[in-house]
Amino acid sequence: MMENVALASFGTRAWADSFAPWYRIDPVHDGRRNEEDETGQLGKVRWLSRSTHEPHWVVLLFPGTQWVSLARIYWPRERGRFLKPERYWLECWREGRWQACEETSRVEHEDGQYTEIRLRPLSTDRIRLYMPQGGGACGGFEDMLGVSEFEVYSPSPRRGEPSTVIVLESRLDSRANPFLITWMPIPGALSYAVQYGRTPAFEGNDVETLETTRNYAMPRRAIEPGRWYCRVAPVLGSGRGEWSNAMQIDVGEVRYCPRSFGLWTGGHPRLPWVPRDRARLLSEIDGPKGRLFRALIDKADKASIGHVAQLRNMQSHADEAEALPEEPPPFDRGIWQIERWREIVAAGAKVLEAISLYAYAYAATGDVRYRDQAKKWLLHAASWDPLGSTGIDSVDHAAHDVLVGLSIGYDALYGELTEAERRAVRQAMEARLRALWRYLNPFVLDETNNHPWFQTNALAIGALALWDEVEKAKEWVEFAVLLYVGRFLALGGADGDWHEGSDYWTYTMGFVIEFVEAVRAVTGLDLSDHPWLHQTAAYKLYTAPPGAPVLTFGDTHKRPAGSEDAAILFYLAGRRRDALAQWYALAALEQEEPVRPGLLIRLMMWWDPSIPAQAPENLPNIKAFREVGVVIARTTLKGPDGTHFAFKSGPYHGVLAGHEHADQNSFILHADGEPMIIDSGRYDYYGSPHYYGWYIRTEAHNTLMVDGEGQLCQRPGADGKLMHVRPADGAVYFAGDATKAYGGLVDRFVRHGWLFLAREGDAGDLGLLVLFDDVAVDKARTIGSRFHFSLVPSLVKNEGGERRDGPIPFVFQLAGERAAMRLHVHADTPLVHQLEKGYPPSSAPSDGSLDEYHLAFFTSVPAASFTALYVVDLYRRGTSPAEVRFVDTARAVVTKGEAVHTFLFRRKETGAQLEHAGWIASAASLVMSEAGYGSNRLWIMQAQSVRWQGKEIFKSSQPVDLLWKDVPASDGPHANEELILFSTHDQTVELFGRSVALATGAKRISPAQFT
Structure with missing residues (x-):
């Protein structure tokens, strides 16, 4: 009679390449199969790997060598089905490496509940289930391996001492420098040898070895950022044991080494919760x-x-x-x-x-x-x-x-x-x-x-x-x-x-x-x-x-x-x-x-009342948090007046679940303390029908939908990228790339934006936001963007809707008690719009429905590419809105008070240069602002060449941002101007035919020195 030698109660240890949040290794061999799903029992009935595009595996370490001939793998339940991978096999440890086991038969249960694999009998002290990269179950689990129970049977089981083999997870992304690794402790180990180096072969002068009595280790000093490898071996009474597999560690740049503990305080009270004096x-x-x-x-x-x-x-x-x-x-x-x-x-x-x-x-x-x-x-x-x-x-x-x-x-x-x-x-x-x-x-x-x-x-x-x-x-x-x-x-x-x-x-x-x-x-x-x-x-x-x-x-x-x-x-x-x-x-x-x-x-x-307080008088109005991909711009940090704006396009930090949303390239906008464009939904409780059905999903955010589908939701790979941010003279340019977040649904989704903060002294101006979406997909699809409001929007007649060609723009407006907004939308493909209130009944908040409104624009016919320009004009009630004229879907002219702003954006697909009033720039965006500021401004973002009336003014191999102050709109650069160049790294550029060295940061130049 055969016995299951995989059980923890038999003395077998288990480990895996990675762990999804809340999941542990114990369910893999606890004797509990998959007769029930894990609803309400998170992490207690199955193990799941992280959802990453790499191989995944789970290994069993027997208490000594076992003669095995049969394995049975019970797959985890997930919403009425079993997560049986598309590709997987068993491997055993032979001659110092993993080798595929020879199967004599494989029987799949008819509904996928388990797989029974008969093996040519073999002798081994460990066995692993291996899934190659992307081999997981279809339907969103291609990059994840899961197991409810892993059984291995032997006709002649041998009980013995637990295995002393250490298995490490495959990799670690460590923002901290130095890194921290942990491993399952080995019974009877006297200590552990920990070795790290720049190659998985642990060769070269940079290899370091340390010894510890703990089942965790951190190098004693910060190391060079980049890729490292680490392995661990137990030190036993008989000497050093077998080295573990090599863990790949990508080490970051946040360098911090804690100092040693001081003299520990005895006696009570010692914790800082009660006053001692x-x-x-x-x-x-x-x-x-x-x-x-x-x-x-x-x-x-x-x-x-x-x-x-x-x-x-x-x-x-x-x-x-x-x-x-x-x-x-x-x-x-x-x-x-x-x-x-x-x-x-x-x-x-x-x-x-x-x-x-x-x-x-x-x-x-x-x-x-x-x-x-x-x-x-x-x-x-x-x-x-x-x-x-x-x-x-x-x-x-x-x-x-x-x-x-x-x-x-x-x-x-x-x-x-x-x-x-x-x-x-x-x-x-x-x-x-x-x-x-x-x-x-x-x-x-x-x-x-x-x-x-x-x-x-x-x-x-x-x-x-x-x-x-x-x-x-x-x-x-x-x-x-x-x-x-x-x-x-x-x-x-x-x-x-x-x-x-x-x-x-x-x-x-x-x-x-x-x-x-x-x-x-x-x-x-x-x-x-x-x-x-x-x-x-x-x-x-x-x-x-x-x-x-x-x-x-x-x-x-x-x-x-x-x-x-x-x-x-x-x-x-x-x-x-x-x-x-x-x-x-x-x-x-x-x-x-x-x-x-x-x-x-x-x-x-x-609270220490002796510390003086100082209001934020001279702080920048615009701040980029690049680690999370968020840009925030405010007219003031001291209250609700003016413009308040945030944009997000950054890495997804979670592994599975977490508190981040499918909201790359989305934004939030307030004016004079009133919500103009909002993040929709209510955080009633984590995991509620509203939470999963609406609140965290792309349709609840101000970003793009494709064929009615949104971004990957609370999964690795749901990444955006803050491509560029440049605050300059009361305005900010930003660009985000959300392509990866759609999991292959789009080939490109880059959103460029300009925000002009409300100007002091202008009684009507509350700011101006201009967005440009550049989208490409693999085939013709329905593409659209969404906007959310807590105030009721209404359609405005297009009184003119001037354009060179293409569909007539949409204009919507809404108004609060103090602030008002107009949203102008123009795309290269005819659009239809849909305005809804509330939520689908199945995803309404559990504590009452909010009065929210959801406006969607989407292509009336499927398209393989899509460009759209959005102008959001903010103004005080009782004053006049801006005049907006779309030249095409990458160029708009906005007259706001005394200022006339001309916005140009480069389409990625065409790569065409930007041309305006004699200026020709190879750049991502160009804005000319005439008057309104007392003088003219010219912004050119991510420029590599700039010409005026055919004469080359600027040239660089790497992009540079330019801000010209006091530039005449009609007759080009003059000696009385101020030019600011912004570079993200040290480089040499050509300016007015001369070489100019730029250091990282801003460089102010008077063109007079070149005349």
Whole structure:
């Protein structure tokens, strides 16, 4: 009788080339087949690889050599079908390499549930299922391999010691430098040898080897950015074991090496949640923080603790009257359900809020009533099952909150607890810590998602509270620090970017700061000098200035700046004595009264009133966040007046799911505080029918649709590219390429744009936006663009609609209380339009429909190419709109007040030069603005040659941006002009027949020196 030697219970280990978010290796050989799908059981019944265009595999490592002759692979269920790959085979390890197993038969179950492969009997200590690049199941899973159960049978099974072979994932993209790798620990290993070099053969002078007793490693210094390879071998009692496969690592440029830990603080309290200097606190509450302190004490005096979620989608709607919540029940039959999830989240949040609140109040006042309340909550939460509904394998938000709450209470009340009470709390904490440690190590989660960030925060805080009582606690802290440095903080690059939007920036930053401060308080290691933390306040300032419209992409409640944001900016202000961050925090605090107890404690801890505040008087109005591909432009950062605009075209940061949308080359536009063109939909809750059916999809965003299809949604490859951004003299040119995001549906989709910000002193002008779409597809298709509004748009008669040839343009208008807008649309193919209100019934928001309007323009007949020009005129109600004349679909003349703007764009397909009023340029775009600014302006973007009346003025091998000020429109360049050249790198160009050296950046030149 044959036995399944693949089972974990047999002693077989398993690993894979990669892991989709939330997925782990355990389901591959846990004995649970695919009789049910994973609805509500994410990551518990199957393993999935990352969705990347490369080979994928899963390997079984037997406890010694096995004689095998049969394998059965149960494929994962997915929406009524099984994800059986189109191409795959089995391989065994022979002669130091993988070789295909010889099959004698292959039987596919009729509905694809499993495949049975009979093998010519072979002896091997490992076997793997291999899928070549692109060999996955049809229907969007071509680049992903999945397994519910991998069974391998032997007629003569041999039990033995677990395999000592280490298997690494195939590759790692590390923004951090140096990188961090992890691997499955080997039982009995004394240590590990870790080797990295520039070639997979590990040859040459750049090969370095280090030894560690941990199952993770980070080089001791930053290395040259670029491609590296790494391998690991266990060091056993018999010597060094077999080298692992080589992991390919692409190392980025965010260089940061954490310093060593200092002297660890013993005794209690040691965590930074309760005030230690009561005299200092009393002096502080005589000042502006007094109202916060009084609000905090007022909450401590109330009979119950309510649930106030940081994010609206997490808010529980259950009765909040109970003073001490019972441990919430687990999910029914283990199946996730939104209201039970919210119930569990609320219970965990109450534990954290209550213990933090009462512990703080006791430390601040010495009133034993608060001590007794804190103790009651602490012992109550310690009685909850660490592996139950609030455990890490159930709801990680609650797992975080309960563990951190226990840690704060244990630390703050240590001297007030009996030994038996300490033991009860410590055992509960240790059980939760060990579960979390197994969950995070080895690290196979998606670091671009905020969940591992707060999971790691809990691991560190709990371990810091117990570091001198639990043997492994110091290692847990060390690992948490390396995760933050090696995987998390570097993701935003050196400019402070954040890919999950403004709300999740605030939400995640709270955990980041608490982690940084807890580590600093106990170990002396200060991570607040990380380059991302130095710069990230700018992200919040530009996406959500106090009192101004929120301009953010992805999952967001579009929440204006408030007290949660204030706490974060107070902290950032305090670490660098940043007057601008202090201004933001004070202004945000005025917008919203803090309610959540944990927030009041953050404000008390992080607000330093001695730091002066400085409003953003001289900051640029335009900011590009290149890591996430977002451009933001505002007339002002101090309020709603004028123009507020954001454009997105950047890399997709997630692996699967996450908080990013299918919104490449989309934009948002406000004027005088009123929404003109919006991101559509509501973030009711993650995974809702509205969320998946509308909110994250391309049709909810202001971008392109092809044959009714949008971009890849929350999948790798859904990338845009911010090709170019150039702020210059009150305007900004930008260009985004969203071609890849359509997954092969389009051959080209490049969107060029110009935004002219509202001019001060013009009572009617609120700005001008001009977009040019250049699209090509493989065959004739229906192509169209979408626009979304919260105000009702209406069609305007084309009073003239002048053009040289082609279809007559569309003009739509809408108006708010103060601002108005006209949208002019002209394409090279006849268009039809469709205006709808609301959403399809199957994807309406769960908490009520929004009054939103959706305008689509699409080609009346299929086309293989498409160019369109959009002019968006913003003006105050009661004033006259601009006059727009389309010359063709790549050229428009806009008369706005006293200014006349002529816009020209280059069609990629023709590559023709741009010609206007004697100027001829080989460039991406040219704009001539006459008068209106008191003088004329000429912008030429991405130019490689410029001629005036046949005379060559400028020539370069690499593109350069040019801005001419005071240039006469009719008779060419003169000596009284100012010319600014913008170059993205050092180069030499020809200007007026002479060689001119350009350094990266801007160079101002007076043409007089060439005459």
